[in-house]
Amino acid sequence: MPGAEILLEPGNITRLLGGLWVTLQIGLISIALSIPLGIIVGMLMTLKNIVVKIIMRIYLDFIRIMPQLVLLYIVFFGLATGTGLNFDGITSSVIVFTLWGAAELGDLVRGSLESIPKSQYESAQVLGFSRFQTFAHVVLPQAVRRLVPPSVNLATRMVKTTSLCMLIGVVEVIRVGQQIIDFYRFQYPTGALWIYGAIFILYFLICFPLSLASRGLEKRFAK
Amino acid sequence: MDGGAIAAGIPFFGTLDWDFIAENTPVFIEAAGVTLNISFWGIVFSLLLGLVCAMILELRIPVARQITLAYIEISRGTPLLIQLFLIFFGLPKLGIRWSPELSAIIGLTFLGGSYMCEAIRAGLESVGSIQYESAQVLGMGRLQTMRFIVIPQAISTSLPGIVANVIFLIKESSVVSGIALADLMYQAKDLIGMTYDTAETLLLLVITYAVILLPISIIGTILERRFDYARR
Numbered sequence: 001m002p003g004a005e006i007l008l009e010p011g012n013i014t015r016l017l018g019g020l021w022v023t024l025q026i027g028l029i030s031i032a033l034s035i036p037l038g039i040i041v042g043m044l045m046t047l048k049n050i051v052v053k054i055i056m057r058i059y060l061d062f063i064r065i066m067p068q069l070v071l072l073y074i075v076f077f078g079l080a081t082g083t084g085l086n087f088d089g090i091t092s093s094v095i096v097f098t099l100w101g102a103a104e105l106g107d108l109v110r111g112s113l114e115s116i117p118k119s120q121y122e123s124a125q126v127l128g129f130s131r132f133q134t135f136a137h138v139v140l141p142q143a144v145r146r147l148v149p150p151s152v153n154l155a156t157r158m159v160k161t162t163s164l165c166m167l168i169g170v171v172e173v174i175r176v177g178q179q180i181i182d183f184y185r186f187q188y189p190t191g192a193l194w195i196y197g198a199i200f201i202l203y204f205l206i207c208f209p210l211s212l213a214s215r216g217l218e219k220r221f222a223k
Numbered sequence: 224m225d226g227g228a229i230a231a232g233i234p235f236f237g238t239l240d241w242d243f244i245a246e247n248t249p250v251f252i253e254a255a256g257v258t259l260n261i262s263f264w265g266i267v268f269s270l271l272l273g274l275v276c277a278m279i280l281e282l283r284i285p286v287a288r289q290i291t292l293a294y295i296e297i298s299r300g301t302p303l304l305i306q307l308f309l310i311f312f313g314l315p316k317l318g319i320r321w322s323p324e325l326s327a328i329i330g331l332t333f334l335g336g337s338y339m340c341e342a343i344r345a346g347l348e349s350v351g352s353i354q355y356e357s358a359q360v361l362g363m364g365r366l367q368t369m370r371f372i373v374i375p376q377a378i379s380t381s382l383p384g385i386v387a388n389v390i391f392l393i394k395e396s397s398v399v400s401g402i403a404l405a406d407l408m409y410q411a412k413d414l415i416g417m418t419y420d421t422a423e424t425l426l427l428l429v430i431t432y433a434v435i436l437l438p439i440s441i442i443g444t445i446l447e448r449r450f451d452y453a454r455r
Contacts, residue, residue, distance in 0.1 A: 003316070065390075065436045066429065067397035069408055073415075074425055081421040156300075163302035167401055167408075174308060181312075193316035196309040200301055207300035 003190035019176035023162040034101025042109020063103040089170035112146040149218035156210040254410040262393040265331025273339025298337035311402040327399040346381030379450040386443030
């Protein structure tokens with residue numbers, strides 16, 4: 001196929017990888033922030049307090065029902081006019097993906113905590129476990145088993161969705177790709193096919209192992 | 224405007240330009256039409272593709288099965304935005320030229336097919352072989368077994384997943400603005416850029432998506448309860 005040489009032009013692949021690293025960093029930072037926040041959100045969701053329950057419900061439902069791109073617009077365009085805070089695209093993305101990750105992970109944490117039957121707590125009490133011991137030795141190991149596979153799945157979705165950052169002006173892999181295509185427009189007229197094809201494959205190479213890991217863990221923990 | 228007068232008493236809403244909102248509501252209704260049109264066809268074709276894939280996997284058709292499995296991994300392992308860029312900007316270099324609308328529908332179908340396949344398979348697999356055998360013993364034909372035994376039970380398991388996918392695909396369709404389709408996101412960005420009425424535009428955007436997605440989510444919950452034969 002003619003034109004594939006565009007990928008071999010010095011620097012092009014490195015530039016693409018650099019662009020991908022920008023989105024990956026946004027994904028990784030958001031995932032790292034989502035884990036502690038998600039655990040807190042999940043614990044808040046299990047509280048009986050009606051006010052906390054309603055706030056958490058609205059938070060989760062709003063994040064769930066709105067497309068991620070709308071959330072990005074709200075933070076990127078809206079917060080600047082509403083509060084005077086001016087976030088760049090990368091900061092806006094990290095805020096949105098963290099809010100999203102914390103909500104979704106929180107719901108997973110809630111589900112796994114609620115899936116532990118009451119008899120487990122009672123049995124632990126009978127055996128003389130303190131509340132902390134019950135949580136650390138009885139509840140947590142069982143909750144984590146249910147939690148890890150869907151959490152890895154969520155991480156895959158977050159990494160995939162970071163591609164949207166491009167639409168609020170973050171210079172990431174697609175934007176770098178566009179620059180390369182434009183630069184070599186006359187030399188390689190078919191550049192778009194190869195560059196977008198390469199980006200497609202790069203994303204797949206990141207997401208596929210994560211999805212395999214999620215399934216592997218699911219099988220391991222199902223026993 | 225009465226609503227404006229009432230809302231003006233509430234902070235935030237009081238600062239909004241209600242004339243702007245009234246003036247631009249038709250723009251959003253029209254853009255919602257674009258979003259809904261693309262999503263609708265994307266969902267219909269996703270369901271069909273998902274059904275075909277589920278059948279291939281269930282009947283274990285050689286070669287086709289391997290291709291389907293590879294397709295599912297690729298479809299789930301790549302973002303829709305990249306799929307759209309490859310379809311809309313990349314494929315024309317191979318002589319395959321589709322309009323933005325068609326590219327968007329094809330992209331959504333490519334993404335949605337694998338998700339629908341999974342939802343449909345979950346339903347089919349939830350019906351145990353004992354159900355088929357019992358139906359046979361009762362003298363039911365294959366068609367009758369499907370119609371009265373398997374499908375009613377499969378639907379109850381599949382439906383929540385299918386409705387979740389419908390919502391997912393409508394939400395995902397928000398990225399078609401990336402290939403210059405005048406959907407809700409595109410119009411919102413356009414209005415923000417032209418007028419700087421950011422708060423008003425974002426409010427319209429959020430309300431429009433809520434008006435589209437909330438009823439589906441509620442219908443989904445109702446259907447889930449109604450079809451809940453398997454667990455009753």
